[in-house]
Amino acid sequence: MALVFAIRVVVNAVALWVATLVVSGITLGGSGGGGKIGTLLVVALIFGLVNAVIKPVVKTLGCAFYLLTLGLIGLVVNALLFLLVGWLSEKLGLEFHVDGFWAGFWGAIVVAVIGFVLHLIIPDRFDERGGVG
Secondary structure, three states: OHHHHHHHHHHHHHHHHHHHHHOOOEEEOOOHHHHHHHHHHHHHHHHHHHHHHHHHHHHHHOHHHHHHOOOOHHHHHHHHHHHHHHHHHHHOOOOEEEOOHHHHHHHHHHHHHHHHHHHHHOOHHHOHHHOOO
């Protein structure tokens, strides 16, 4: 269980790192590779907590909007949650910044796509969703 959690944090950290490279409004500060890796890992933890705690509540309360927009409101929700991760990171003194809604929008898409691809690459034996293999 702890290994699965650690792997998911690392996958999120890699996806966030790619987002900092691809999306111009997302910046990762810090000095040296070790500092940046540490920052990414902590931001990945925050990202995971936000998605585990806040996202289900928003989806439940906004169920009608998801149905009405055929799920497209999910893109807006993901962008706002990504902005929240950036804000929380800054409040905790981490050098991870999301500059506005559109950076959050594209960052959330990049993180979702990269996370999906990385989860496909990870062997099922490390991922609970694929069963024991």
